[in-house]
Amino acid sequence: xxxxxxxxxxxxxxxxxxxxxxxxxxxxxxxxxxxxxxxxxxxxxxxxxxxxxxxxxxxxxxxxxxxxxxxxxxxxxxxxxxxxxxxxxxxxxxxxxxxxxxxxxxxxxxxxxxxxxxxxxxxxxxxxxxxxxxxxxxxxxxxxxxxxxxxxxxxxxxxxxxxxxxxxxxxxxxxxxxxxxxxxxxxxxxxxxxxxxxxxxxxxxxxxxxxxxxxxxxxxxxxxxxxxxxxxxx
Numbered sequence: 732x733x734x735x736x737x738x739x740x741x742x743x744x745x746x747x748x749x750x751x752x753x754x755x756x757x758x759x760x761x762x763x764x765x766x767x768x769x770x771x772x773x774x775x776x777x778x779x780x781x782x783x784x785x786x787x788x789x790x791x792x793x794x795x796x797x798x799x800x801x802x803x804x805x806x807x808x809x810x811x812x813x814x815x816x817x818x819x820x821x822x823x824x825x826x827x828x829x830x831x832x833x834x835x836x837x838x839x840x841x842x843x844x845x846x847x848x849x850x851x852x853x854x855x856x857x858x859x860x861x862x863x864x865x866x867x868x869x870x871x872x873x874x875x876x877x878x879x880x881x882x883x884x885x886x887x888x889x890x891x892x893x894x895x896x897x898x899x900x901x902x903x904x905x906x907x908x909x910x911x912x913x914x915x916x917x918x919x920x921x922x923x924x925x926x927x928x929x930x931x932x933x934x935x936x937x938x939x940x941x942x943x944x945x946x947x948x949x950x951x952x953x954x955x956x957x958x959x960x961x962x963x964x965x
Contacts, residue, residue: 732919733871733878734927734939735863736778737889740790741767742911751828753821753849754814760793767912768794772801774914777937780804781878784866786812791883794912798881811862814885818849842901856891856901859884863892867919877941889915896924 741764745752752758760768775798783799784807785791792806799806820828828834837844837852845851863882870880884892886909894904896917908930909915916928916939927939 732867732921733781733874733876733880734916734918734941735867736780736879736881736936736939737892737909737915737917738771738794738881738883739886739889739909739911739913740786740788740794740883741765743790746911749825751817751820751823751825752814753817754788755822757789759789764790764794764911769797771795771798771912774933775881775936777935778879778940780881781874782807782866782870782880783883784809784812784880785883786814786885786888788814788885791885795881795883807866809862809866809882811858812882812884812888815852815855815887816846816849818846820846820849838905840902841904852887852891853901855888856895856904859888859892860895864919875944877943879940886911893917893926893929896926 741760743752743758743764744761745755745758746764747761771794780798780802783795783804785795787808787810792808795806798804820831833844833846841852843851843853845854866880866882870878887904889909890904890907891901893907893909893915894901899906910930910932913930913932914928914936915930916926916936918925918927918939918941
């Protein structure tokens with residue numbers, strides 16, 4: 732299967748305000764976020780991006796806009812990769828939410844957390860992982876096993892996808908950190924995913940690109956086997 736770069740949106744106006752934006756409409760990038768979005772063009776210079784799949788939220792669309800323009804790529808909007816529906820918590824200050832009994836559940840037992848008037852974190856993970864798997868299968872069928880594609884989504888959504896790829900229970904997903912504009916990389920195979928990067932802010936992304944199939948030869952399917960002793964790199 733193909734390789735997916737999980738990109739969290741750049742810093743938003745809500746990130747610096749201490750407010751849980753959730754699905755509040757028209758929350759866009761701040762000056763730092765816009766600079767982070769512009770920098771993606773150079774960061775992804777060595778990566779042949781097959782497709783851009785984005786959450787419907789404005790901040791995600793703005794994050795990938797410079798890269799989409801530079802590559803001439805359309806943005807495929809995927810509602811299942813949208814932000815968590817925090818329900819009645821949406822728009823509230825984090826300093827008041829920490830006093831809610833549900834806060835401790837979100838921290839210690841997130842698989843049981845259901846936001847009042849919103850969705851549960853387990854429900855969110857199920858929709859997000861299903862979307863990733865479906866798009867990965869489609870993109871692999873259209874572009875081949877060596878394809879690399881980008882998803883721009885949200886912190887908790889990406890953490891839940893990474894937890895699934897790592898074989899962790901959702902209750903352990905708070906151990907994963909995903910910062911604004913950071914990238915994580917997962918390569919899916921027939922029997923297991925391989926997690927190649929987590930919460931990376933810089934560095935050469937060209938190293939995650941699988942070699943293209945040789946001309947005139949049959950496309951080689953990606954191996955599901957791990958390298959005993961550890962990868963030797965490329």
